[in-house]
Amino acid sequence: MPRHRFASPAVPLTGVLLAAALSLLSSCSEPDGPADATPGVLPVAAQALTPAAASTLVLWVTAADLKTPYGFNLTVTKGAAYGALPLPMGGSRLLTALLYDADGTETYRGTATTYVEAGLNPTVNLTAKARYGGSPITVKLDITGVALGGSIVVKLPTATLVPGQTVQLTASVYDNNGKLIPGAKVLYSSMDPSRGMADSVGRLSATGSGQITLIATTRYPWLVGLTATVIKVLAWHFNWTDVSAGNGFSCGIRGSDNAMACWGILNGTAYGSKPQLLNDGHTYAQVSAGVGHACGVTTGNQVLCWGDGSSGQLGNGGVGSSSAVPVAIQTSTRFTQVSAGTAHTCAVAIDQHVECWGDNSDGALGTTVGFQSTTATPTPVQPPNGERFLAVSAGEDFTCGVTTTNGLFCWGQNAGGQLGINNNIPNFTHTPMRVVNTTMASLVSTGFGNGALSAPVCEVGNAPSGAFCWGDNSSSELGNGSTHSFEREPFNPVPLPYLPKSISAGMQTVCVTFDGLSFVALPPPPDAFCWGHGTSGEIGNGQMMNQGSPTAVYHSNSFSKISAGFNHVCALNSLGYVSCWGDGKNGELGAGPGVLSSSRPVGVPAP
Numbered sequence: 001m002p003r004h005r006f007a008s009p010a011v012p013l014t015g016v017l018l019a020a021a022l023s024l025l026s027s028c029s030e031p032d033g034p035a036d037a038t039p040g041v042l043p044v045a046a047q048a049l050t051p052a053a054a055s056t057l058v059l060w061v062t063a064a065d066l067k068t069p070y071g072f073n074l075t076v077t078k079g080a081a082y083g084a085l086p087l088p089m090g091g092s093r094l095l096t097a098l099l100y101d102a103d104g105t106e107t108y109r110g111t112a113t114t115y116v117e118a119g120l121n122p123t124v125n126l127t128a129k130a131r132y133g134g135s136p137i138t139v140k141l142d143i144t145g146v147a148l149g150g151s152i153v154v155k156l157p158t159a160t161l162v163p164g165q166t167v168q169l170t171a172s173v174y175d176n177n178g179k180l181i182p183g184a185k186v187l188y189s190s191m192d193p194s195r196g197m198a199d200s201v202g203r204l205s206a207t208g209s210g211q212i213t214l215i216a217t218t219r220y221p222w223l224v225g226l227t228a229t230v231i232k233v234l235a236w237h238f239n240w241t242d243v244s245a246g247n248g249f250s251c252g253i254r255g256s257d258n259a260m261a262c263w264g265i266l267n268g269t270a271y272g273s274k275p276q277l278l279n280d281g282h283t284y285a286q287v288s289a290g291v292g293h294a295c296g297v298t299t300g301n302q303v304l305c306w307g308d309g310s311s312g313q314l315g316n317g318g319v320g321s322s323s324a325v326p327v328a329i330q331t332s333t334r335f336t337q338v339s340a341g342t343a344h345t346c347a348v349a350i351d352q353h354v355e356c357w358g359d360n361s362d363g364a365l366g367t368t369v370g371f372q373s374t375t376a377t378p379t380p381v382q383p384p385n386g387e388r389f390l391a392v393s394a395g396e397d398f399t400c401g402v403t404t405t406n407g408l409f410c411w412g413q414n415a416g417g418q419l420g421i422n423n424n425i426p427n428f429t430h431t432p433m434r435v436v437n438t439t440m441a442s443l444v445s446t447g448f449g450n451g452a453l454s455a456p457v458c459e460v461g462n463a464p465s466g467a468f469c470w471g472d473n474s475s476s477e478l479g480n481g482s483t484h485s486f487e488r489e490p491f492n493p494v495p496l497p498y499l500p501k502s503i504s505a506g507m508q509t510v511c512v513t514f515d516g517l518s519f520v521a522l523p524p525p526p527d528a529f530c531w532g533h534g535t536s537g538e539i540g541n542g543q544m545m546n547q548g549s550p551t552a553v554y555h556s557n558s559f560s561k562i563s564a565g566f567n568h569v570c571a572l573n574s575l576g577y578v579s580c581w582g583d584g585k586n587g588e589l590g591a592g593p594g595v596l597s598s599s600r601p602v603g604v605p606a607p
Helices: none
Strands: 021-026 056-062 070-075 080-082 086-088 090-100 106-116 124-130 137-141 144-146 151-155 166-168 170-174 186-190 196-198 203-206 210-218 229-235 240-245 249-254 259-266 269-277 284-289 293-298 303-307 323-328 335-340 344-349 354-359 374-380 389-394 398-403 408-413 428-434 441-446 456-461 467-472 498-505 509-518 528-532 547-552 559-564 568-573 578-583 597-603
Touching: 070 080, 070 186, 070 210, 090 124, 090 137, 106 137, 151 210, 151 229, 186 196, 196 210, 203 210, 240 559, 240 568, 240 578, 249 269, 249 284, 249 293, 249 568, 259 284, 259 293, 284 335, 293 335, 293 344, 303 335, 335 389, 344 389, 344 398, 354 389, 389 441, 398 441, 398 456, 408 441, 456 498, 456 509, 467 498, 509 559, 509 568, 528 559
Parallel strands: 086 144, 240 284, 441 498, 498 559
Antiparallel strands: 021 080, 021 137, 056 070, 056 090, 090 106, 106 124, 124 137, 151 170, 166 203, 186 210, 196 203, 210 229, 240 249, 249 259, 259 269, 284 293, 293 303, 303 323, 335 344, 344 354, 354 374, 389 398, 398 408, 408 428, 441 456, 456 467, 498 509, 509 528, 528 547, 559 568, 568 578, 578 597
């Protein structure tokens, strides 16, 4: 049964101005006699309800002109609860009464709407219906109308919590003149007790994942018309060190033991809608999710791949041999980074040369070995002038890499201008080509494509211009105002407020995170933006629509890495939290079976 617990049910959650009476009357029983007289309280006959039926009464008051709800928390004794009900004057006040038994289970609920005038108002009779069978009861409310005033300021040591973590809230109460009231006690009630609660001294404990909404109120006796303060905190499971979004699946590395976990469906293997450990006995440092396969670099710099191997993209020497478990690529070379594309894979070796394997039909492997065919074992890329690489990104039938001299080269399919060489001739090449109009490149990301011979490509340079994108623009994923279906070269920078720390091009969505270096006078939060295709919620702004320019991701906090997949996006923040958003019909969001899609980030619990 649903539960709604409160930190201190023995006292009202507001200041006492004029004492008022509140009583509960059964609609089918006679009262057993008058309640005991209390100074300043009108004695009212009340039905003696047992504590098992009604131990606590909570009253919420909302209205269009009230910025925050008013909350009252009263103890029911012999069917009656006494305390002040000072409400701001005005019309259309919605009163919601909730009664709870001694175990915190909701037993009755009812609503009423009233107009509140100055001073003592006529008694409001509110009918509350039994939640689990039984006769309704009447809640009699004596309300005092007061003027608005006062405020509560609550400070949190952090905006995010880990389930199981406890932090101390600090609250200050001010009167309607803005003067601090020393010693005013603040009480808290949780609207999400399954996720977190605050005790009577303001210790907030997170017990689950998701948003925790707290209501802060005070019982300071001379403060009238004080509005409650709403506090929202995110509590997420953490313990991740990396994450990558693919086609209908995602994979991540658990921080406690560097184990690999995946969720969603990969090449027919259904991991489920929550992360499932691969249990392959390896420890990992980096992961990359492609279209039908995934690869990871172990802490010992070995590369393993799993999933679809029909084009040799697993690198284990077999063309057409798929694997549901990670298999080692056939090479003695050790690597620092790997990138899984559509049907090929590339990796940067410790000595900074690049090796690729898989489909080489359009030259995506950057070598004449197996050109216009497939190669199931790692083969070195043949760069001009012996260039060495810092990073590589395998996309839809093409590859791009950033060199140690901050040059940017691409090779493979070029029908949609994705090589960035200002033309689509040649249509494909196995020779790495320098991308035009780029200087001091530091990051690059290649997209998967949309069943066509094009995909978005984006790079980040060490300059105020930030990021450039080119290639496919069918969903405005270039983010620079271009109205063309594709662009053959970087020509206009993406208007970003900061220099990106991470950039990821998915199928038709591009996302970035920032490192806090400001080049435009905008406030730091949020620190993640997406643009392009968004009808599955990939933008992460709470809407299901495309965005032609960078759009802030809802509640993005300290995201250090972001990964755009086919129709979903996942991100890792600096505290180890992973969140995903977009299409989740295969379970690729990792938030459980009830989350089929989300246009806002949802937390991914570590297994």
